Amino acid sequence: MRSTRRRFVAVAGLSAFAGCTSVLDRGSEGEPATTAESSTTESASVNDEAVPTAEATLPLPMEPGELESLAVSGGPPKDGIPSIDEPSFVGPDNADFLDSGDPVFGVALNGAIKAYPQKILVRHEIVNDRLSDRSVAVTYCPLTGTVQGFERGETTFGVSGRLINNNLVMYDRATKAWWPQILATSIPGSWNSDPGTSSLREFRLVWTTWERWRELYPDTQVLSTETGFAKNYGSDPYGSYNPRGGYYANENMLFEPLEEDDRFGRKRVFMGARTADGAVAFDKSTLLEERIMTGELSGTPVVAVADRRLNTGYVYLNPDERTATTDGSTVQMGDSSYEPNALPLAGVHTFDAMWFAWHGYYPDTDVYA
Template sequence: MRRTSSTRQKATGRLVVGVAVAGLLAAACGPVDADESGGGASSPITGDGEAGPVVVEVERTEPSPREDTRPGLTTFRDPLPELPEPMIDLSQLRSGGPPPDGIPSISNPVFHAASSVDYLAPTSPVLAVEINGDARAYPIDVMVWHEIVNDTVGGVPVAVQYCPLCNSATVVDRRVEGRVLEFGVSGLLYNSSLVMYDRQTRTLWSHFASRPLYGALGEAELVDYPSTIVGFEEWRDAYPDGLVLSRDTGADRPYGTNPYPGYDDVGADPFLFEGEVDGRYTAMTRMVGTTSGAAATAFPLLELRAAGAIETQLAGEPVVAFWVPGSASALDASEVSGGVDVGATGVFSPVVGDETLTFSAIDGVITDAETGSTWNIFGKAIDGELAGAHLDQVVHVDTFWFAWIAFHPDSSVASAAGD
């Protein structure tokens, strides 16, 4: 459950598909550590021989033993009657190129103290999450090559996930029905999005919907935690004592480079997506989506960027979306940090105490009309009468229109002019 086209375009689409395939195969073919789950432990060293960024020891939660169950991972082409009914038509699963674990997830992550990190540009996008006061940043220049990090944040075993093909980040609790799962990359795609599998039962899971697609855990559901993709400088200013996922992963990858350059072209075609695209927007239009129960709404990024803050109703409750500048598109240029500035987003309940606040933004500075307090992208008041107050963060996803509407076909669209 959740807590709260022209000839040129067609040619571009074909080019992008080729780029995506090449990127996936490059990710699959590089040498990796003998441990299929990745992860390293050595301390980075700078070029002059001095000690590099400071490694911080972190808590680890051991995964549950692997079980002797019939695996959804290897039987999805011929489903077994003894396994729960598949959640989808399994013929819609597509191979993305690499085999299972060809893109290696990370299960023994190494972290650096944020204050000691000197290898990320200010606008380098990082996947940010905070649980129980434990704030961590997972650079997209690492995530784009691994897609999943099995971690423990604030005492909670989580899977931190990034799907390059739909540009979506999610964080889920790995505890399911008395087990602590460990997730790997299956090599399969559903609606062009990452399909995970757990190593305990080898059930297939949707990264986007946090639900099993097929396997022994077919009736389970993952709990989501809020996260956002934000520029490194913005994140470190908010969390100077936070932790940053190191490039010391046990795998040999050209971290910092983008294996999918140009993929987020608004006129391109998504890789291996065969569904119908709602014609209100192009397939690759960026959206900020959120759900509550069966209700779903999306904020078009360009409109949110222009407004800075957009308010709407979701399942009868008010929500507000924020945008600030300072985060590069990970999928634009040949270097992850060199992409155009697409900014960062957050979605929140605008209620503080018993008052519903009204927000606006000028030049990336977000304020509320009621007190004039200033707020950051993490929903914290950083100046003014309400300084120190926090808005309740709502789980949201930054993604492309084709992916959002494929998983939420009845979604509304919120805009600055009203729904």
């Protein structure tokens, strides 16, 4: 029998995880909370141009229709895991629900500095937010360990209830197209048979700890636990990152991955980067230790640099194979020093991903460990 997130929670004795196991979520007063589904009718009239898309389309591992055929139910129905559509934030001094080692997903963009705690996102997976005047969706898939940001224009994104390669499949409420999170590219879905193929405009979220993010950005805003939903944000239904345990610390899967590759542990974390030409992945622990690694992305030289301030990394195209060195906190290229996230090269969108998830979607990826 194929496992589901509903069955996983039941087996683990975590039936209190209502967001992933109940068709109807409950508000703080015991009445049905207003979910994303309730706003679908109003949003449905927005035309296709409401979803901002990138100039270049990212690669898919197979035809869009074939990907759609591989989608499986994760247990909850459409919007059964409710997105946060009206987020509220608190200052760092009022984020007493966070411990120093708790994971947060940080962004400093467009004049806004925000942290989205993993312990909140694990129960919602999508936050429809704004970074100053830019409408965005912050998305997180706990089964693949991926957090990604997308521009959303005039629409919002919701959780479809489907998974491909164990990865969250989002849908937008304007066109009803499906968007596998890692691929960031549209495929047909149950509510839209031919959306065309295009990729979303992405922005970087940094997977780090609350202690590291607050030290670098002391004035950050933090997503509040006052979400409008009655949730236990003090526990993670899949396990724990602080300390690591449960699903995040073993090799067990809820669903079969698209590809199997035994070179590395299934849930070993890589820093993945992809363009329309291909994909590359650097082992995160190795990158943090060596600080600078080089490789190729479909034949184009690339350089990966670690940022120990936030325990993350960045990947750049380096066609001229410029030499990069580091003294620890900055990176030297030529006669100048640069922050790890500001090299004078073309950056490639980079994010954390479990190995099975990255390899499943990009089986021909260049990989360096």
